[in-house]
Amino acid sequence: MSIENTTPTEYLTPAQVREKIRFGQWKTNTSGVSSGYVQGNIVILPKKWADDFLKFCQMNPKPCPIVGMSDKPGDFMISSVGEDVDIRTDVPSYKVFRDGVFVDEVHDISNIWQDDLVTFVLGCSFSFEEPLLADGLEVRNITEGVNVPMYRTNIECRPAGPFSGTTVVSMRPMLPKDAIRAIQICTRFPSVHGAPLHFGNPEAIGIQDISSPDFGNAVTIKEGEVPVFWACGVTPQVALEQAKPPFCITHSPGCMLVTDMRNSQLAIL
Template sequence: MDFATDRSDRATLKTGREARLACRAGFSGATAGLALGFAQANLVVLPADLANDFLRFCQRNPKPCPLLGVSEPGAVDLPGLAEDLDLRTDLPGYRVWRDGELIAEPMEVREVWRDDLVAFAIGCSYTFEAALLAEGMTLRHAAAGTEVPMYRTNIDCVPAGPLQGKMVVSMRPFRPADAIRAVQITSRFPFVHGAPVHLGLPQMIGIEDLARPDYGAPVTVMADEVPVFWACGVTPQAVIAAMRPPFAITHQPGRMLVLDLPDYRCAVL
């Protein structure tokens, strides 16, 4: 079965475990709208000698890098976040980096996994989308089954050791009243980026053309809508490209690790 293109098959992936098993079996699509009610995570995997620096980077930059979990060196699981998890196979797409250069985008990374690698699960804004949908809001990327549009900005992250770079943001367009409500709703989800970092006027944060995202797929912004920008967990990929570590693994933007963690556990009630 072609998991990547069968939209009806996507609809059967209702839990985090079902989504992960589908990835293990060959699903390669975007995870927006998948397993609604369960948290999703960005993946960053680095050699152990960079793990402490990256941990401090996350602590200093909680908006783009809200940390949900960290693995033991060489481990392929994240206890407490997902059962029956293999970090080498259970995402719908990976990126492999050497010296800051993207060298491959494989479906699994068993052949390049090493005993010194530490995996970080970083909160993803897809997690709060069920709450937005419950309010009747339209999420254009999710309806189309594509990745949310993501953009590199001119917003500096706080450095940690050799790690430094610019923040990446995701964008969702809303009518003004819905944009205000979206701010209120997502403010309750600090573990998955929380409230937006910017509304409207994309040029103010270094984005010249909304129709040309740096990652993900473009969506139309209607004349009566305002673009709303959230800090994004793809930020570490921009940092990897900037500081050029000898080796790293990440997820492909928009193709996330789906967890067993209920989305309400990422909210402050």
């Protein structure tokens, strides 16, 4: 019996996870897989748009922290984040946009790849979930086996060229004392969104219905808990909606690139 069928997903190596994805054996969210390794949000743009997007990320490092890029336009092997990482096949699900409009969701982008495309790998909140769990804090979306809930907010990003928009946040409910501990822990990980942006009243950041996330799945909020909100790597999708590049590709929410980088490499001690 193969390791792919017997090994719990948190113990699969990144290479094993990417192999399962590449051959169509994994098409869902990647929360909790390959414990200890960095997962990345993906944005792929034509070179003409890439420089302004790079500036947008540099000006908005909490929602858009860059952890890797393609070496040059057209490269689909992303050596900066791992060995044998093919960005065309190694993400479980991709969203395709034309002129800022979502047009398709696919599991392989080999047949639409272009020679001028530049790939950005952005830090993901899944990387800080591990130290939260290690400290004894519950991460509700993992407990309930669903994709983390994500919401559009009224928190404006700093614009760069054609890129602008508001911040998307991910939410994990916690007791207030645990929320404070989560802030302390996540401050050590600025490359994967860092400390939460807000906790408490969702309406203060423009969220009207906490039970209806814009992306991902709703989770249970128990009595005495408060919602805790982190900047989220889906934020670039809002910026792309505003900028309307003729062509771009992102990951589907929750469906990340599992890299060979260790979370500990991104920690500030």
